[in-house]
Amino acid sequence: MVTNKEIASKLRQIADLLDEQRANPFRVSAYLNAAKTIETMTEAVEDLLGREGFSALLELPGIGEGIARSINEYVMTGRMSRLESLQSGHDPIALFEQIPGIGPRSAHRIIETLHIDTLEALELAAHNGRLNKVPGFSTKKIALVQTWLAHVLGFRRPRFEAQQTIAEPPVELLLKIDEQYRKKAQAGELPTIAPKRFNPTGEAWLPILHSSRKGWHFTALYSNTERAHQLDRVKDWVVINFYDDSHHEGQHTVVTETRGPATSKRVVRGREKECSEYYAEHAVKGDAAGIGFSHGS
Numbered sequence: 001m002v003t004n005k006e007i008a009s010k011l012r013q014i015a016d017l018l019d020e021q022r023a024n025p026f027r028v029s030a031y032l033n034a035a036k037t038i039e040t041m042t043e044a045v046e047d048l049l050g051r052e053g054f055s056a057l058l059e060l061p062g063i064g065e066g067i068a069r070s071i072n073e074y075v076m077t078g079r080m081s082r083l084e085s086l087q088s089g090h091d092p093i094a095l096f097e098q099i100p101g102i103g104p105r106s107a108h109r110i111i112e113t114l115h116i117d118t119l120e121a122l123e124l125a126a127h128n129g130r131l132n133k134v135p136g137f138s139t140k141k142i143a144l145v146q147t148w149l150a151h152v153l154g155f156r157r158p159r160f161e162a163q164q165t166i167a168e169p170p171v172e173l174l175l176k177i178d179e180q181y182r183k184k185a186q187a188g189e190l191p192t193i194a195p196k197r198f199n200p201t202g203e204a205w206l207p208i209l210h211s212s213r214k215g216w217h218f219t220a221l222y223s224n225t226e227r228a229h230q231l232d233r234v235k236d237w238v239v240i241n242f243y244d245d246s247h248h249e250g251q252h253t254v255v256t257e258t259r260g261p262a263t264s265k266r267v268v269r270g271r272e273k274e275c276s277e278y279y280a281e282h283a284v285k286g287d288a289a290g291i292g293f294s295h296g297s
Contacts, residue, residue: 054154072154092117115253
């Protein structure tokens, strides 16, 4: 049985990692306050969920929907993917393989096609049409993924919303965050952190940007993944994590396109069509020119 102490410990670990990344202090406090709430409960969270369901978490002091989903995920699976993502040492293949119907090959396809590595990001992809682009994912298979994720993450969607998409930042905003990050990183204007992976000397070399725009809060940093190092794309691939005031979280990777009509332009993986439409719409005005430059130009 999952104990309240375990859950509180995981939430505090998230708070510590966010603090290391110099995230918004209010966000750090949100996880610390949630940990305190869980730790002081007289009833086990697992029992509360079993009796009253996910909505009962939202009635607890200091626990919004985003944090509640992480708690529910941990009770259901024994994992907290938000924590694993921040630790940058988790295995996304193993994470996705726990979903019924997804084996190693399908998990690899998800990662290679969409460049995502969390359950939250996968849920976004399952509901906004991006998962349809992954080979082998039929409408029926995607529906099964949606059902499993809804159970594990605790998110319940009204029937009338079934055909709607989950809100996430527009590509224009993501591209502007990407541009801001790369310009400031190149100019040495950003604070740096020491990533735990692929950093044997413990050097603080990874620039990090925190920014808030139009109701969204962003953290951008170069992709310090095995794949990025293998392909020498660390300083080209930019991972943008985002969340809103309810701590609904998501992630996208922005890269320099190497083929097709958008060659040399920056595109948001999984949302290439929207990027093409954005560039076409702004081509005459010329106000997207700055976003289109490739790293190092």
